[in-house]
Amino acid sequence: MKMIRQSRITNCARVVAVATCAMFAAHNLFAQSDYQPTPENLQARHEFQDMKFGMFIHWGVYSVLGDGEWVFHNRKLTVDEYNRLPAFFDPEKFDAKTWVSLARAAGMKYITITSRHHDGFAMFDSKVSDWNIVQRTPYRKDPLKMLAEEAHRQGIKLFFYYSQLDWHNPDYYPRGATDWKNGRPDHGDFSAYLDNYMVGQLRELLTNYGPIGGIWFDGMWDKPDADWHLAKTYALIHQLQPAALVIPNHHQTPRPGEDVQAFERDLPGKNTAGFNTEYVSNQLPLESCDTLNDNWGFNIGDSHYKSPEDVERRLVQAAGNNSNLLLNIGPMPNGEISPEFATRLHTVGEWLSRYGDSIYGTRGGPIAPGDWGVTTQKDNKIYVHVLNWSAPLLALPPITAKVASARALVDNTAAEFTQNANGVILKVPAARADETDRVIVLTMAK
Numbered sequence: 001m002k003m004i005r006q007s008r009i010t011n012c013a014r015v016v017a018v019a020t021c022a023m024f025a026a027h028n029l030f031a032q033s034d035y036q037p038t039p040e041n042l043q044a045r046h047e048f049q050d051m052k053f054g055m056f057i058h059w060g061v062y063s064v065l066g067d068g069e070w071v072f073h074n075r076k077l078t079v080d081e082y083n084r085l086p087a088f089f090d091p092e093k094f095d096a097k098t099w100v101s102l103a104r105a106a107g108m109k110y111i112t113i114t115s116r117h118h119d120g121f122a123m124f125d126s127k128v129s130d131w132n133i134v135q136r137t138p139y140r141k142d143p144l145k146m147l148a149e150e151a152h153r154q155g156i157k158l159f160f161y162y163s164q165l166d167w168h169n170p171d172y173y174p175r176g177a178t179d180w181k182n183g184r185p186d187h188g189d190f191s192a193y194l195d196n197y198m199v200g201q202l203r204e205l206l207t208n209y210g211p212i213g214g215i216w217f218d219g220m221w222d223k224p225d226a227d228w229h230l231a232k233t234y235a236l237i238h239q240l241q242p243a244a245l246v247i248p249n250h251h252q253t254p255r256p257g258e259d260v261q262a263f264e265r266d267l268p269g270k271n272t273a274g275f276n277t278e279y280v281s282n283q284l285p286l287e288s289c290d291t292l293n294d295n296w297g298f299n300i301g302d303s304h305y306k307s308p309e310d311v312e313r314r315l316v317q318a319a320g321n322n323s324n325l326l327l328n329i330g331p332m333p334n335g336e337i338s339p340e341f342a343t344r345l346h347t348v349g350e351w352l353s354r355y356g357d358s359i360y361g362t363r364g365g366p367i368a369p370g371d372w373g374v375t376t377q378k379d380n381k382i383y384v385h386v387l388n389w390s391a392p393l394l395a396l397p398p399i400t401a402k403v404a405s406a407r408a409l410v411d412n413t414a415a416e417f418t419q420n421a422n423g424v425i426l427k428v429p430a431a432r433a434d435e436t437d438r439v440i441v442l443t444m445a446k
């Protein structure tokens with residue numbers, strides 16, 4: 001079964017690999033080039049793929065303004081002006097248990113939260129600088145600590161988003177593509193920023209919060225040609241916690257030292273949002289992130305929510321493309337998650353309690369995704385996810401294994417099928433009114 005899947009992915013990867021080889025070689029210079037993932041790390045990658053569905057959380061002092069996490073930049077505020085903001089951040093309703101319980105109820109197996117975003121503001125207790133939640137806000141507590149403890153209690157893995165791009169620190173110099181005149185001096189020590197400030201904070205995140213899932217990097221695209229000291233940074237992470245995964249959102253071919261390939265707002269290999277490379281790794285776990293409304297950080301004017309069915313389809317598509325889905329919510333500045341997010345997540349979780357077998361622990365199936373739907377696979381089962389097909393018969397391409405039985409996942413009723421050299425023809429049951437995804441389980445003969 002594994003081999004069936006790999007051949008499909010390897011074929012398309014091989015074509016692109018030739019083209020990207022040269023690029024890859026150049027990047028080695030800046031990455032952890034002799035990187036050999038440890039057995040713990042390989043195990044963590046495997047478990048990461050099994051989890052399939054995660055909760056992305058964008059939460060910071062920017063949430064106070066209810067205008068997304070880019071408000072500092074979008075409103076062209078000065079550093080002095082933005083410095084006023086932490087005084088208003090007092091999330092007295094924040095309750096780690098509520099957040100982690102919601103993730104669990106949604107069927108999510110991990111949480112990736114902004115430890116700091118592009119405003120550079122540390123949402124954790126950092127000794128590296130006082131630009132952090134404990135020292136600058138009336139709240140004075142470390143929510144990541146509470147979240148880490150609760151996640152650990154409830155068996156949810158916790159990952160930290162960390163922005164390499166910094167709109168606040170003067171040593172983030174020369175500044176990058178997102179630069180605006182915000183009052184910082186026209187000089188600074190980028191190496192000190194990376195080696196002392198960033199690495200210092202990463203060291204804190206990797207030592208003070210117990211075992212963490214990994215670090216989700218973002219912002220390198222602000223200065224694509226800079227030396228980001230990735231070799232040192234990645235090595236430190238793997239040295240402090242060998243099982244921690246390095247997940248970069250740089251949208252380029254993965255470099256050595258990176259453990260997961262990330263895709264933003266698109267499925268692997270697709271580039272409708274213009275962010276992603278077409279190269280899809282056949283070695284690394286894949287993760288695709290998306291928003292539940294149209295924003296990452298809390299935006300009070302954004303009521304454009306995806307429906308639970310949209311999310312379910314998105315998750316199925318991700319799984320069929322051998323990828324995880326990291327679905328974002330932006331909690332409010334008072335620490336609450338708005339009911340618009342929570343109710344949708346509960347519905348998805350309810351759906352997953354019935355359909356989860358066809359998602360969790362699976363890998364992309366042997367049949368290439370099509371307009372009709374996708375396949376996933378686990379052990380001797382292929383899950384045919386019929387997302388968009390109105391005819392009674394569905395013709396699938398040939399698969400090498402012999403199909404012993406076909407049954408609807410939802411009620412275990414038998415589905416008629418024929419298999420020959422031309423493929424498998426399935427009689428798909430009529431979709432029920434409430435059915436987002438008709439799943440037919442094909443059990444292979446041993």
Ligand code: JFZ
Pocket residue numbers: 069070218219221249250251264274275289296
């Ligand atoms: C980044 C952040 O800027 C954003 O605020 C959010 O955190 C998201 C998850 O990640 O968004 C990006 C990342 C990369 C590009 C554009 C936006 N890019 O490569 O053009």
